[in-house]
Amino acid sequence: MDYQKQLQNYFAEADENCLPGLSIDCVIFGFSNNQLKVLLLRWKYTEEWGLPGGFIYKTESVDVAAQRILKERTGINKLFLQQFHTFGDDVRYNREEISRKLHWPDPATRRWPNRTVSIGYFALVDFSKVTPTADFLTDECRWWDVENLPSLLFDHNHVIEVALKTLRVQLSWQPVGYNLLPEKFTMPELQRLYETILNRPLDPRNFSKKMRALGIIERLEEQRRGGAYKSPYLFRFDKEKYKKALKEGNLAFS
Amino acid sequence: MDYQKQLQNYFAEADENCLPGLSIDCVIFGFSNNQLKVLLLRWKYTEEWGLPGGFIYKTESVDVAAQRILKERTGINKLFLQQFHTFGDDVRYNREEISRKLHWPDPATRRWPNRTVSIGYFALVDFSKVTPTADFLTDECRWWDVENLPSLLFDHNHVIEVALKTLRVQLSWQPVGYNLLPEKFTMPELQRLYETILNRPLDPRNFSKKMRALGIIERLEEQRRGGAYKSPYLFRFDKEKYKKALKEGNLAFS
DNA sequence: CCAAAAGTGTTAAACGTACACCCATGT
DNA sequence: ACATGGGTGTACGTTTAACACTTTTGG
CATH class of the missing domain: 3.90.79.10 (Nucleoside Triphosphate Pyrophosphohydrolase)
Structure with missing residues (x-):
């Protein structure tokens, strides 16, 4: 053999x-x-x-x-x-x-x-x-x-x-989303990533608000077409801002 | 030799x-x-x-x-x-x-x-x-x-x-105070421990409030005598409550 | 037109932060 | 009596948490 x-x-x-x-x-x-x-x-x-x-x-x-x-x-x-x-x-x-x-x-x-x-x-x-x-x-x-x-x-x-x-x-200090998601992603995808890792459900309104408030992602004009039902917007990480926020430890998620 | x-x-x-x-x-x-x-x-x-x-x-x-x-x-x-x-x-x-x-x-x-x-x-x-x-x-x-x-x-x-x-x-998840301090200690001692580890000053009123709100320490009737100036109260960790709080991750200190 | 997922705003409670004065004690 | 560290409360702003309805889309 x-x-x-x-x-x-x-x-x-x-x-x-x-x-x-x-x-x-x-x-x-x-x-x-x-x-x-x-x-x-x-x-x-x-x-x-x-x-x-x-x-x-x-x-x-x-x-x-x-x-x-x-x-x-x-x-x-x-x-x-x-x-x-x-x-x-x-x-x-x-x-x-x-x-x-x-x-x-x-x-x-x-x-x-x-x-x-x-x-x-x-x-x-x-x-x-x-x-x-x-x-x-x-x-x-x-x-x-x-x-x-x-x-x-x-x-x-x-x-x-x-x-x-x-x-x-x-989760709060590592660029989890940045490394685990493709370049473009939707808010529900990001939320499900967090929910999966944290192993508990999160409120979509609060989640979206908080993520966008962090200022580390930007919403694109583009939407994800082709799936059934309402087309979600695509987002992208702002690499520079993400790194900056990580350094300052601003990414806690409770 | x-x-x-x-x-x-x-x-x-x-x-x-x-x-x-x-x-x-x-x-x-x-x-x-x-x-x-x-x-x-x-x-x-x-x-x-x-x-x-x-x-x-x-x-x-x-x-x-x-x-x-x-x-x-x-x-x-x-x-x-x-x-x-x-x-x-x-x-x-x-x-x-x-x-x-x-x-x-x-x-x-x-x-x-x-x-x-x-x-x-x-x-x-x-x-x-x-x-x-x-x-x-x-x-x-x-x-x-x-x-x-x-x-x-x-x-x-x-x-x-x-x-x-x-x-x-x-600091937020470890029983730092519990292991580094003697059984009985004063609030200023605990505060200075946190200040030393975090390497920044903390407000004594807020610190005391927060520590006592966590419910993991109890104030004894006793005071530390012998030092000059006002005698500080002695405190003691409530071991059970400390462990419980640690498990629940409640000891964050921002 | 229907089913299913996406998207969004308001309010109340909790928490964090800033701030200053009197008190107790040993010398 | 005084010098020094100990002890304490309030008010404001920020953050979190709870909560439900409308919109979009493909089938």
Whole structure:
């Protein structure tokens, strides 16, 4: 089997060139169809899903490694990426269980350390600009609703939960809308993004008022045609004002 | 020199029993004399100060290691301790510079990895309950004003800055007063704690009003006698209500 | 013409902020 | 008696929260 050899090579290289016992996990958030999504990978020849992750080269900063891993494993480049927690429990997974689930032969398994400390990053991306692509370790790469995840490998369900919690807390200071939405969007779309992340309904009149009062978005003449029912106006973020407001911490949303 | 041998033993043990290339740094905050303080250690036979830190045993969770290190190196036990950031730059210190500053012989130095990823924790402690004690690696352990730190070893000045920033942001959700103040305290003391962390003056009338409105502190009949001038009332945190308010995120302070 | 989503304004309550004087105490 | 820090209330402006009807559109 060619795949087994690739696996062995991968771990052998990591062993030689990467920091031992340390890894990175990336939680990539996107928003589409009024749902917050996470990008997951399905490992080759299995039905097992997990977060994209990888190792850190010995001469590479952890932040740079996170960007590289994202790029290598999902094709996504240069985006909003933030460290949110380091997962250091002594038992985060069972090596034998993982090895069984992934159909790994013993030699490959043994290369996987018994214990790994993992640094968690989350990314916010424009769903419409991502073309999920599987890499040599995986068969499939696709978006999953945050609300409806399968049981994942390792402690990845927990990692996603912590990322979500961080995202909620940081809603007020992070350019969430700016990174998760396409360039042009409607007010209801923005509202549903906030509702999804905050996990509670918001009043459309108050929401619209507040968002527009922040002065970080502008309404275009254009309307979104083609959908059924009344055509909503399109909006666009004013990048400069958004950044300025973020710096001043003006984007709290209670 | 006995110390050199101890050093070598220490690193040899760490090499054998600890996770390689990973360390923990602890930023311990205290409050006294209207100043926010950090606990620092002076390395033996030098004038070089740094944060208490250490390594993680191979069978120990990172959180537990942080508590153990704190206890071992400062005598402080069982307190508020929170991971705040992982420092993963590829060049966080110069091994030769460190070795020179600490008067380390080559063999000991070579045991120190060329690169270490460090997980930062910050602790909030009751200043009055801590008896700073140096350990076998250090000559002295004492509090320093956050506003007036010396140039520290490694990237520890930067680590403290990030911890402070985190502390400021989290003032609203963390039991800062509860952990940094003695059981009984006066309103001006609490106010100065907040002023110090937020780094700006607050109006005493508004501060008192707001704090008491939160319903998490109770005024005792007792007053603090002995100081000159008018005797201030003593207050105490209502632990239950404090925890409840924290859960509900009601402790924002703008 | 109908169903469904988009869009919008007013009011009351809560909260934040600015501001100044008297009081208690030890020396 | 006095110097010093402790203690307190009011008024104004801003922000939030609650609330319902009309408009637009495609089918």
